[in-house]
Amino acid sequence: MCEKILSEFFRGSTPALSMKEGKEMNISLIGYRGVGKTTLGKLLAKDLQKKFIDTDTLIEQEIGMSIKDFFALKGEIAFRKIETIMVDRVLSKEYNAIISFGGGVVLNPKNIFHIRNHSKVIFLDVDEETIYNRIKNSQRPALTAFPLKKEIQHTLAQRRPLYLKSSDIVLQLTHRPLEFNLERLKKCLKENRIKAEMRRINYQSNQLENYSIFIRKGLFNEIAKICNVGNRYLIICDSNIHQLFANRLKQLFDAENKECSILSFPAGEENKQLKTFCELQEQIALSLDRQSCVLAFGGGVTGDLAGFVASTYMRGIPFVQIPTSLLAMIDSSVGGKVGVNTSKGKNCVGVFTNPSKVFIDPLLLTTLPKENFVEGLAEAVKHGLIESRDYFDFLLKNSSSIQNLEMNFLTKLIFDSISIKLSFVQQDEKEAGRRKMLNFGHTVGHALEELIGYGNISHGQAVSIGMVAAAFLSWKRGMISRQQVNLIEHGLTKLELPISLRELDLHCSPECVYEFILHDKKTIGNQITFILLQDIGKATIITDVTKEEILEMVHYVS
Ligand SMILES: NC(=O)c1ccc[n+]([C@@H]2O[C@H](COP(=O)([O-])OP(=O)(O)OC[C@H]3O[C@@H](n4cnc5c(N)ncnc54)[C@H](O)[C@@H]3O)[C@@H](O)[C@H]2O)c1
Structure with missing residues (x-):
């Protein structure tokens, strides 16, 4: 039966x-x-x-x-x-x-x-x-x-x-x-007969390797066919992606007569650490050579970890990013940063290195939990706010189609967000200047995340609140209007992102946030760097933010 x-x-x-x-x-x-x-x-x-x-x-x-x-x-x-x-x-x-x-x-x-x-x-x-x-x-x-x-x-x-x-x-x-x-x-x-078109971005690097990013609904089924990076492939993924998709990806490679195996690690940010890195290195030792290729298949944790493993194994073998979370698709899989956390902080050990290729299939997002999807949306809003009013308007106008995972909208979102991110990265690959603008919302966001504690507030929520704080200060300094702050808050709310701590029933003392920022690794001397807005779609770097201003903006989002 x-x-x-x-x-x-x-x-x-x-x-x-x-x-x-x-x-x-x-x-x-x-x-x-x-x-x-x-x-x-x-x-x-x-x-x-x-x-x-x-x-x-x-x-x-x-x-x-x-x-x-x-x-x-x-x-x-x-x-x-x-x-x-x-x-x-x-x-x-x-x-x-x-x-x-x-x-x-x-x-x-x-x-x-x-x-x-x-x-x-x-x-x-x-x-x-x-x-x-x-x-x-x-x-x-x-x-x-x-x-x-x-x-x-x-x-x-x-x-x-x-x-x-x-x-x-x-x-x-x-x-x-x-x-x-x-x-x-x-x-x-x-x-509705129009076939989903392949979107492609060719990234021309100044200091690192060039690579191409392919985006299309249904691309997953074709990756094995079009991926010609090595003579042997190793999928590195977390336990969730192993259970959901990794066997199928391996079978697709097998069907193309391309040798492929799978290595997984337990899912979660806490595993993006040196111990997991060492375990993975031990497990791949002797089984991969310089012509082998690592397929970093998963969210940002996997991309950072597997990318770091590949770029340090035998002084560096090629790796391909196959992101599965929205955050990984629009942010972590492109831009050339890989690494792990240490007890001293996030991403403390790592290198700048580019993947050989990035394959993005928005259909993979259908299994992504809603709270993880929202993480990516916060970064998408950030891209609009710092670089493109049109893109911000697109997110606002189509918030329900995006949340309903309508593929045409998601494909455009991913393509536009990556294009914006790479426009910053290209001019400043090692983050000496302009690339810092990608940290919009992250100064206060990072402080909230650390002080309130992981598990109580997510990275995306903290960044969302951090962006409101930065928009508020931009208004206080006369750089944008009050209506623009309102519009930003409205946009975030439509995308189901929080604009204050009280909305989440959380509290954090403005004094503690100030102290945290003052002692953050990104703060040089006593000069606190902030990314503020001159307009929706135009960011600028400010280095003379005072203690009073920080207290006021944190009070505003409390
Ligand atoms: N390298 C960079 O430039 C860069 C930029 C931004 C963020 N990051 C890093 O990215 C990490 C966060 O990325 P994240 O939010 O993707 O975290 P993650 O990789 O932990 O993924 C979040 C959760 O979603 C699950 N998941 C992923 N895709 C799924 C899918 N399609 N279906 C079902 N479940 C799925 C994962 O297994 C995990 O449980 C952080 O470590 C951060 O530091 C790196």
């Missing part, structure tokens, strides 16, 4: 899959039960002369009973495991089909990643009343202990953001005949 499929799940990843170039993509239909995925899907398949697949029907065939009975017998968790295997199985072999998925498929971020990666996804949206009328007499398992109407309300509230996040097209279905909705669906598909 279902033992086969369950053992496949517990073995870890299923066979390698990749979107075959030149073949048409699947069309996936998602949405709540009863919205018409199967009915409309069958009609669409007939019309377009494509195969129709209903994953719930396949699951029922596999388990030999109805989903309702299976729920009653084994529970929802067991069902979801089987569903994930079926999603993988179907998508690994179908390329041109219309696929209808069960209503709860979006609950697992892994499913969302695969579905988006292998199909054009349409969310069929129908109002609660219509859903109720359609399913009240059907044989479907209860999802909650609530009466049906309340269950629909409750479950939809939880799933709607996930449906939105997972889809390329949202189609509001009307009460008109099915044929009418079918024509609308076909029209949407026609308008």
Whole structure:
């Protein structure tokens, strides 16, 4: 019965899959039960002369009973495991089909990643009343202990953001005949047929190596094919990325006959330290030579750590950055800094060195926890504030599309943010002057992070509050207007970033912040350096900030 499929799940990843170039993509239909995925899907398949697949029907065939009975017998968790295997199985072999998925498929971020990666996804949206009328007499398992109407309300509230996040097209279905909705669906598909374009940035370095950055939705499946940096590859990743994606990346390299292995370390900032560095060095000793290449696959911690391992192993072997968090995509994977923390502070040991290539697939963000996504957004706002009013306006205007992970918006965000960051880096690769402007918001931010303590406030939250403090001082000095400060606060709030400590129920004494800044490693003598704004989109370096000013700005954000 279902033992086969369950053992496949517990073995870890299923066979390698990749979107075959030149073949048409699947069309996936998602949405709540009863919205018409199967009915409309069958009609669409007939019309377009494509195969129709209903994953719930396949699951029922596999388990030999109805989903309702299976729920009653084994529970929802067991069902979801089987569903994930079926999603993988179907998508690994179908390329041109219309696929209808069960209503709860979006609950697992892994499913969302695969579905988006292998199909054009349409969310069929129908109002609660219509859903109720359609399913009240059907044989479907209860999802909650609530009466049906309340269950629909409750479950939809939880799933709607996930449906939105997972889809390329949202189609509001009307009460008109099915044929009418079918024509609308076909029209949407026609308008949305543009293939995601590869964005490429060629970075010309003054002091280090040149490299290219590739950005495209779905690029993950092509990395193994286009990556020609070494004769042997080692994926270094943290435990989370190992579990989520590393086996699949290795399989893609295997499929290209490129030798590839995986080394992982426990996830978390606390592991970006010399001990982990030494352990990794010991583990790779003798297995890699100068022609080998390290694939730094993960968030900023992995990029910094694996990049440092590669750039010091045998006096430096090539490494490729494959960032998976927003912060790593727009910040840490580009700019040439790698290193680890010591007991004396963050990034105390490290080198300036460039990766050979950077491959960015925004689809990987579908599994990133929301709090980590917000970390990256704070840096994106910073890029807008210090260099581009247009980019800041773009973030503000499209905040909900960005938060819903609409890929076109994310691709633009990543491309623009990297371009801004590199424009600072290029002129000052070793951070002697202009590059310091990238520290906007970080002076107060870093102090708050250290004083309040990691775990109580995140880096992104601290930087967000730090940016408000710097904007406030810019206003106090007559460099920007009060309206501009308000606009910055409004933008941060729209992106769900905090603008004060009280919002987070936290407190920090302005005196302590001042003392911290005074003794920070970046403060030379008693001269406190601050990045302030002359306009939204224009930053400047100030070196004569007084104690009173610091106390006042920290008081403002307290
Ligand atoms: N080198 C630089 O120029 C530079 C610049 C900025 C920040 N940094 C460094 O970056 C680090 C912070 O980076 P970060 O915020 O990415 O931290 P991180 O690498 O710890 O990632 C955050 C968490 O998200 C998980 N994760 C990452 N991608 C995921 C995905 N797609 N799906 C699910 N989970 C995922 C990770 O496993 C981790 O648990 C800090 O150490 C900081 O010093 C370096």
